[in-house]
Amino acid sequence: MSSLAEMATILLAPKDRDPVLGDLAETGASGWGALGSVLGLVVRQQMELWRAWQPWVASGVAFAGSVLLLSVSFGLSVDSRHLLRGERGYGSVLCEALLMLSWAWTSGFVVGSLSGKTRWVSGILCAIPCLSCVLRFQDNSLSRLCVLLFLLPGVVGAVQGVRRARLSPMTALTLATAMTALILVWGGMYMQNWFLYLPAWWLVAHAKRSPPNEKVAA
Amino acid sequence: MTKVPNYLHNAVHIMLGEFEYVLITVAAGLGECAYGAAIREEIEKVAARRCSIGALYTTIERLEKKGLLKTWMGEATAQRGGRAKRMVCVTPKGLHAAKKFYEAMMRVSRNASWATGKPGRAS
Numbered sequence: 271m272s273s274l275a276e277m278a279t280i281l282l283a284p285k286d287r288d289p290v291l292g293d294l295a296e297t298g299a300s301g302w303g304a305l306g307s308v309l310g311l312v313v314r315q316q317m318e319l320w321r322a323w324q325p326w327v328a329s330g331v332a333f334a335g336s337v338l339l340l341s342v343s344f345g346l347s348v349d350s351r352h353l354l355r356g357e358r359g360y361g362s363v364l365c366e367a368l369l370m371l372s373w374a375w376t377s378g379f380v381v382g383s384l385s386g387k388t389r390w391v392s393g394i395l396c397a398i399p400c401l402s403c404v405l406r407f408q409d410n411s412l413s414r415l416c417v418l419l420f421l422l423p424g425v426v427g428a429v430q431g432v433r434r435a436r437l438s439p440m441t442a443l444t445l446a447t448a449m450t451a452l453i454l455v456w457g458g459m460y461m462q463n464w465f466l467y468l469p470a471w472w473l474v475a476h477a478k479r480s481p482p483n484e485k486v487a488a
Numbered sequence: 489m490t491k492v493p494n495y496l497h498n499a500v501h502i503m504l505g506e507f508e509y510v511l512i513t514v515a516a517g518l519g520e521c522a523y524g525a526a527i528r529e530e531i532e533k534v535a536a537r538r539c540s541i542g543a544l545y546t547t548i549e550r551l552e553k554k555g556l557l558k559t560w561m562g563e564a565t566a567q568r569g570g571r572a573k574r575m576v577c578v579t580p581k582g583l584h585a586a587k588k589f590y591e592a593m594m595r596v597s598r599n600a601s602w603a604t605g606k607p608g609r610a611s
Binding site: 296 | 568571
């Protein structure tokens, strides 16, 4: 059997590696044939994941969420500059910052909890608009990295989403209600911002469906 | 008013795909000897069709998720380069689903020309 096929099995789940290599050895497959068989399995396993709705929702949230949060991050950077110049109040910028943090965290949480093994696709879909925006950034008075302010809370949310999958109903409801109250206080009720609430209310709806004895994040 | 009969009680709860049915049938036939390479060889021999490792393992995975198959790691042999086998066992639920699929196919084929031996209409 070719060492290429053995190397390619790194793309498989650990539990699949031995049986697949053993089957190939038993049937006498070698060289390109063995490599093709392993890669065929990898492709099929990836395609199989997309038969479920979860990766599609996660990809949509990752892409649309990052596009919207790029502009939110930019808006927050501009407003912070205004705050330093005394043209803006602390309260308004604080609300905006808290909203950006919570939008990014809840979006990341939903992406992390729904992506499963397709999280690399969600990562790419989030990275594409980020890279595009950073490379085409034209405001010389601000660092081009200012549009990426949402990335850290988003990644933290995604990691927690992978680990926990869902929040307790009380936590999810408190978070979504607090976020809705914040936007009412802040006054930034633009249509694009309402889309960013969907992950938070999704977490509420998803938490409600969990069985009472299932382990959920506090 | 004519009452429409309710046939829903006859519905197959887990409708198998054709390849899923072939895999379950072959695995059930092999019994305790059912594992990846043996199933693949049997499918190629009996069904006279090529069976790739990709098709085999993704279908095993899907059937296991549906609760129709159970798998576990078996022994390693020198013939396999010291690699373990992934043993496969059909669950009672899997046997039931295969039986339902078989019965449904028999019912559907009842009046087909290839089943009755009578010449059929071709468009």
